[in-house]
Amino acid sequence: MNKKILSIMLLAFTTLLSGCWDVTEPQRMYYVHALGIDYKDGNYETYMQIIDFANIAKSEQPNNPQAQQAEIGHAKGKTIEDSLFDLYHSIDQKAFWGHITYIILSEEVMNNNKVNQVLDFLTRYRETRYQIWIYGTKEPLDKLLVVTPINNKALTLSKLGDPINSFKQESFVRPIDLRKLVIGLNEPSHEVYLPLVSIDRGWVSSKGQSESVEIKGITLLSKEGLKGFLTEENANGIKWMNNETIRSEITGQIGEQKQFVTITLDHLKVLISPVVKNENVQFDIEIKMEANVLGITEEITTEEIRQLVKKQVEKEVRETFKESLALNTDIYRLSEQLYRKDVKTWKKLENNGKIDLTEDSIRNIKINVVKVNPGRESFIETITK
Incomplete structure (x- = not known):
């Protein structure tokens, strides 16, 4: 008898339950x-x-x-x-x-x-x-x-x-x-x-x-x-100063005949280190990467490729930094790097979150090409150690 009463009560209560009346159809x-x-x-x-x-x-x-x-x-x-x-x-x-x-x-x-x-x-x-x-x-x-x-x-x-x-x-x-x-x-x-x-x-x-x-x-x-x-x-320098960069390229002249060659760079790792001397702050930058040669028209060496990459990447990093300074911007967020690694010095020098920057604020840029990939084996003879 109790089960019948319970069933009737549950059936009655279901009529009071609300449905999805306020849901908008897709x-x-x-x-x-x-x-x-x-x-x-x-x-x-x-x-x-x-x-x-x-x-x-x-x-x-x-x-x-x-x-x-x-x-x-x-x-x-x-x-x-x-x-x-x-x-x-x-x-x-x-x-x-x-x-x-x-x-x-x-x-x-x-x-x-x-x-x-x-x-x-x-x-x-x-x-x-x-x-x-x-x-x-x-x-x-x-x-x-x-x-x-x-x-x-x-x-x-x-x-x-x-x-x-x-x-x-x-x-x-x-x-x-x-x-x-x-x-x-x-x-x-x-x-x-x-x-x-x-x-x-x-x-x-x-x-x-x-x-x-x-x-x-x-x-x-x-x-x-x-x-x-x-x-x-x-703005090309920004891609070399970002650990999230996956793949990009440079094109430059190489070899005795100064032929143009395009090289893709990947596996980037960027390290920025503030150097503080008597409240004067500069920054050392180290960029590690791997190089992949896309096309070769004459015999070149891996050292020549490394030198081209180092020269071109440093040039683009410094040019972008110079252009950003003309707009009074800290494009590489160097102020934040000092804040993260030497907050006491940052507090002394900061003005509205930024420190004063000049072209000399970047002291050294070290480009380390850890590996040179010559591409397909059919062309490997054009690259020598």
């Missing part, structure tokens, strides 16, 4: 994939890229190549949130922010010291994550956000949406996410660099000219705003 949401943030005439201008996941689901390419992968919404407001709510007026479904992959900051929003507001917006909202990639640009944001990857690959696999994939092949500028950006701006010397992205119009298909996104240099950023830009030819 097909009734728009998924924000990217955001562009600009600032003009006292207003924030936001560009929201909404991606169609149904068109690229379970595939690296769109199911329908003719279908539109994304649409861009544009709105203005006195705050970022105000502009987004203006966008909500014209959107058909609820916007979900949990899949946002990257954000592009315009030159104007960085130059007007609005980056802190952007970071505040991103870190406060519960749906956003700290793995969002951050970029800077001089290009119109609406033009950048509609560029489709080469061969009509899915937008989720674009250079901006999936930067690590291409970074493994050519490590020019290390991608930076929201977490590292926040950390970098809160640690000495309160400066970071972002990849500077642009539109490359050098591709051609059977339908005519194509566009792709390329990394053109770096954007130097501080808590106070934009410090400036370094283009590709002036």
Whole structure:
């Protein structure tokens, strides 16, 4: 009898249980994939890229190549949130922010010291994550956000949406996410660099000219705003001063006939040591790496290859440092190195997290090429010990 009463009571209570009434069905949401943030005439201008996941689901390419992968919404407001709510007026479904992959900051929003507001917006909202990639640009944001990857690959696999994939092949500028950006701006010397992205119009298909996104240099950023830009030819030194560099190259002249040769460098290990003498600080840098020769047109020695690598890498490291000093930036975060290894001296010399730097602040650069790989065995005879 008790079992029957218990069963009746349980059946009655189940009618009081709530279901998933407040859950939004996936097909009734728009998924924000990217955001562009600009600032003009006292207003924030936001560009929201909404991606169609149904068109690229379970595939690296769109199911329908003719279908539109994304649409861009544009709105203005006195705050970022105000502009987004203006966008909500014209959107058909609820916007979900949990899949946002990257954000592009315009030159104007960085130059007007609005980056802190952007970071505040991103870190406060519960749906956003700290793995969002951050970029800077001089290009119109609406033009950048509609560029489709080469061969009509899915937008989720674009250079901006999936930067690590291409970074493994050519490590020019290390991608930076929201977490590292926040950390970098809160640690000495309160400066970071972002990849500077642009539109490359050098591709051609059977339908005519194509566009792709390329990394053109770096954007130097501080808590106070934009410090400036370094283009590709002036920013090459950063890849040799970064333990996260996977693979990159140098090209120089070698041998009696001064033939050009390209060498890839990998397995980098960078060590920066502050040298303090009477409150005068300099830095010794040691860079270990392996070299891989890609093409040889005459007989050369491994020592000649080592000398070329040492000369070229040191030159690029010093040139990038010199260019950054002209913008009053500590691009190699030497101030932080002193802070980590000799905090007492750092406290005496620092000003707003930075120490004074000159071209002589880098005392020595030691390049150690631990291994030279000649490539395929069919060409091994052109390299001698």
